[in-house]
Amino acid sequence: MGSATAPTSPNALCFSDGLPSTGLPCHVEISADGLTVRFDEHNGLGEVNLPFRALSVSAGGLNHDQLVVRWGTAPSTQTVYLKDPSLIRTFRSAAPPELMKELDATAAAVRRARSRNRMAWGITAGAIGALMMGIWFSMDLLVGWAVDRIPLDWERRIGESAYQDFLIQHPAVKDGPAVAAVQEISERLIAHIPGNPYTFEVAVVKSEVVNAFALPGGYVVVFTALLQQAENAEEVAGVLSHELNHVLERHALQRIVKQLGLVTTVGIIIGDQQGLARVMKQIGVELLSLKFGRSQETEADVTGLQLLHRSHIDPSGMVTFFQRMTQKERGGVEWLSTHPMSAGRAQRLEAEIASLPKTAAEPFTFKWNTVQDALRPVAVRG
Amino acid sequence: MKHEILYPGAFPMVRVELAAGETIKAESGAMVASSPTIDIESKMEGGFLGALSRKLLTGEKFFFQTLRASRGAGEVLLAPTVPGEIVIMELDGLNEYMVQKDGFLAGSESIKIESQMQSLSRGLLGGEGFFILKVSGKGSLILNSFGAIHKVELKPDQEYIVDNSHLVAWSGTTSYHIERAASGWVASFTSGEGFVCRFRGPGVVYIQSRNPGSFGAWVRQFIPVSE
Numbered sequence: 021m022g023s024a025t026a027p028t029s030p031n032a033l034c035f036s037d038g039l040p041s042t043g044l045p046c047h048v049e050i051s052a053d054g055l056t057v058r059f060d061e062h063n064g065l066g067e068v069n070l071p072f073r074a075l076s077v078s079a080g081g082l083n084h085d086q087l088v089v090r091w092g093t094a095p096s097t098q099t100v101y102l103k104d105p106s107l108i109r110t111f112r113s114a115a116p117p118e119l120m121k122e123l124d125a126t127a128a129a130v131r132r133a134r135s136r137n138r139m140a141w142g143i144t145a146g147a148i149g150a151l152m153m154g155i156w157f158s159m160d161l162l163v164g165w166a167v168d169r170i171p172l173d174w175e176r177r178i179g180e181s182a183y184q185d186f187l188i189q190h191p192a193v194k195d196g197p198a199v200a201a202v203q204e205i206s207e208r209l210i211a212h213i214p215g216n217p218y219t220f221e222v223a224v225v226k227s228e229v230v231n232a233f234a235l236p237g238g239y240v241v242v243f244t245a246l247l248q249q250a251e252n253a254e255e256v257a258g259v260l261s262h263e264l265n266h267v268l269e270r271h272a273l274q275r276i277v278k279q280l281g282l283v284t285t286v287g288i289i290i291g292d293q294q295g296l297a298r299v300m301k302q303i304g305v306e307l308l309s310l311k312f313g314r315s316q317e318t319e320a321d322v323t324g325l326q327l328l329h330r331s332h333i334d335p336s337g338m339v340t341f342f343q344r345m346t347q348k349e350r351g352g353v354e355w356l357s358t359h360p361m362s363a364g365r366a367q368r369l370e371a372e373i374a375s376l377p378k379t380a381a382e383p384f385t386f387k388w389n390t391v392q393d394a395l396r397p398v399a400v401r402g
Numbered sequence: 403m404k405h406e407i408l409y410p411g412a413f414p415m416v417r418v419e420l421a422a423g424e425t426i427k428a429e430s431g432a433m434v435a436s437s438p439t440i441d442i443e444s445k446m447e448g449g450f451l452g453a454l455s456r457k458l459l460t461g462e463k464f465f466f467q468t469l470r471a472s473r474g475a476g477e478v479l480l481a482p483t484v485p486g487e488i489v490i491m492e493l494d495g496l497n498e499y500m501v502q503k504d505g506f507l508a509g510s511e512s513i514k515i516e517s518q519m520q521s522l523s524r525g526l527l528g529g530e531g532f533f534i535l536k537v538s539g540k541g542s543l544i545l546n547s548f549g550a551i552h553k554v555e556l557k558p559d560q561e562y563i564v565d566n567s568h569l570v571a572w573s574g575t576t577s578y579h580i581e582r583a584a585s586g587w588v589a590s591f592t593s594g595e596g597f598v599c600r601f602r603g604p605g606v607v608y609i610q611s612r613n614p615g616s617f618g619a620w621v622r623q624f625i626p627v628s629e
Binding site: 036080086099101 | 494495496497498500555556557558572573574575576577578603604605606
């Protein structure tokens with residue numbers, strides 16, 4: 021459409037008091053002198069010639085994308101709405117300077133409204149983004165709060181069921197020098213935990229896999245193969261101290277809460293602790309396959325070394341055991357898959373040891389050879 | 403294409419007579435009955451992406467159905483899901499209508515339906531969501547409402563205030579902005595109105611006499627809660 025089309029084809033809507041509220045279709049033609057508005061013959065309205073000086077303009081329509089041309093005085097004001105962009109362009113190019121000023125002001129107002137709209141969208145998108153980032157970064161803080169609110173009793177129950185399930189499939193070694201040695205080491209360590217709220221249970225399990233793990237609530241399992249691989253009691257103490265500190269720092273609970281997500285976390289903060297075990301089951305969080313994060317490993321390393329130091333056990337056992345296991349790097353050393361010994365980790369451990377004040381180590385009552393001999397019978401007999 | 407509203411009032415139907423080869427597009431699921439000469443085609447208006455965006459953005463159905471009198475003239479009966487009036491409008495190619503997402507029932511093949519994004523405040527507070535349908539072109543547009551449909555005619559610069567959840571459709575020449583129903587925030591919500599739309603003429607605004615959201619909330623209290 022445009023000024024070149026046949027005069028009968030309407031290209032605008034005309035509004036005024038006597039006309040329908042949806043507007044009367046009309047044909048607008050633009051010339052150098054002004055506007056000609058032509059109505060359908062059967063309307064009996066004929067045509068109106070309007071010089072530019074009689075017109076005023078503004079923007080209209082839902083998105084301010086229509087040009088509103090107005091003429092006449094108050095009671096008998098008439099308006100045409102121009103929507104066709106080419107018609108609006110023609111109007112602009114024909115308009116005299118006085119009207120141009122009005123047109124420019126209108127266009128500026130529309131641009132301002134549009135940029136305000138864009139800005140509002142931008143600000144909203146930004147705010148949502150910032151909120152998400154905030155939640156992401158405060159997640160650890162929230163997890164911490166939630167974990168603090170889980171009662172010990174609950175933690176114990178969660179850990180105990182997994183512990184019992186595990187022991188049914190992997191019977192514990194009941195007595196013998198190995199069990200006695202592990203007991204002595206753990207008792208020494210546990211005795212040096214200040215304000216220990218846990219009643220620890222440490223089990224030795226017969227297995228070819230080099231592994232040890234801790235469950236929430238204070239349940240620790242050491243595999244016989246790990247004892248066989250250890251060259252001295254201090255190395256076992258290093259592993260045990262590390263595992264005990266996973267419990268003390270409630271690392272497993274932190275992982276669980278993180279896996280369960282923010283909604284549950286908030287639920288726990290608000291007080292729905294009953295739901296934790298149920299939700300864990302639903303989501304299928306398995307304690308035994310739970311892996312700790314790097315920062316948790318570091319924390320357990322550092323606090324583990326401190327505990328060894330307080331217990332008067334040579335802390336270098338922790339480093340030597342990790343390092344030897346990594347060098348061997350063969351199948352069956354499961355503990356390494358969850359505790360990889362990177363160069364960085366070794367350095368950190370050694371730096372940590374160096375920073376600890378020197379104390380004399382107190383020896384254990386057992387001989388490590390005896391323990392290892394006791395673990396060997398299977399091989400000897402075979 | 404001839405059409406007629408049957409049983410005007412709360413439970414109306416539209417009978418559309420199609421000449422051989424003529425088509426009508428309708429909201430999917432709107433067909434009640436038809437002559438055996440009519441074929442139903444599912445069509446994604448505006449292509450797959452257009453349909454997808456309409457579905458995702460306006461909540462309007464993914465497909466429109468196209469009813470084609472491919473094997474000779476025939477009639478189709480169409481009805482909306484909710485009880486309420488039907489109104490038929492003839493678009494002249496100049497007037498455009500904005501239609502809230504549940505308001506569209508059917509239209510001639512020649513009318514054009516697009517999704518249009520609203521401004522943030524209208525989208526958030528207007529009650530129609532961020533996207534509405536923009537219907538243009540030449541042909542018949544059939545709208546349905548929840549309750550009775552009331553037409554408000556606005557002269558140039560005449561203003562009118564409508565509760566946002568009662569909107570069905572309005573012409574493209576009217577503009578509106580959102581404002582609080584009462585002068586204070588608390589009063590706005592305790593009055594039960596919250597936000598309202600201030601329309602400014604010229605043009606027409608179609609409003610529905612019932613509020614679907616409030617009706618839903620009212621029904622919900624009678625639904626037994628199962629554990």
